[in-house]
Amino acid sequence: MTRPARVPRLPEGLVLGPDFFARDTLQVARDLIGKLLVRGDRWGRLVEVEAYRGPDDLAAHSSRGLTPRTRVMYGPPGHAYVYLVYGMHHCLNFVCRPEGMPEAILVRALEPGPGVGRCSGPGLVCRALDVDRSLNGAPLVAPELYVLDDGYRPAAVHQAPRIGVDYSGDWKDRPWRFLMESPHLSKRLPKTAPRR
DNA sequence: GTCACGATTTGT
DNA sequence: CAAATCGTGACG
Secondary structure, eight states: OOOOOOOOOOOOOEEOOHHHHTSOHHHHHHHHTTOEEEETTEEEEEEEEEEEETTTOTTSGGGGOSOTTGGGGGSOSSBEEEEEETTTEEEEEEEESSTTOOEEEEEEEEEEOTTOOOOBSHHHHHHHTTOOGGGTTOBOBTTTBEEEEOSOOOSOOEEEOOSSOGGGGGGGGSOOEEEOSOTTOSSOOOOOOOOO
8 A cells, every 4th residue: 555645735824915015015024024935845934024115215226226127126016026146145025015116025034844944044045945036026926936824923023124234324224124033033133232 | 348346145 | 254256237
């Protein structure tokens, strides 16, 4: 008798569509914390994301206006914006707001699902889930790449300044990094001030 | 065409 | 702290 092959069981839940991503980008970022990012038969839970609000936000790629690279950011919500940084790492974003408003959310860290490697950092997320620029502009739909609400709700969502945007003047101080407590964050939660 | 630089990661 | 490594955007 043949034993049934061990098929990877996918989590169940609701796939988040364009309506979810068309809302205010900061609200979407907050709401994304605790959701599942699914890539084929691999997944991880979103524990850290960052909001980028163009074209005013000098930390956002869209602050330079519509260019070949930022075209996807200007496109419809619920699509992937994937780019290459430092010539070697990919970064995955979710396009937010209605078409014409170039805003997006960067995926910074996941709590890895079964068999998934370390996901603490934007480049590592893409490496672990095999995300590259072939997915740039792709709609967030099953089974390729999508976000799932499995009913999990984080106890608290924290905010902190964004990482690696020191070039953006005052915009670097905006607390547009959203995260939940997790051992899988790309950077530790800002320590509470020591009592003295 | 040329050039400076980056929404990072890793090793010293 | 510094290297790796190449696409992008600015300039001309």
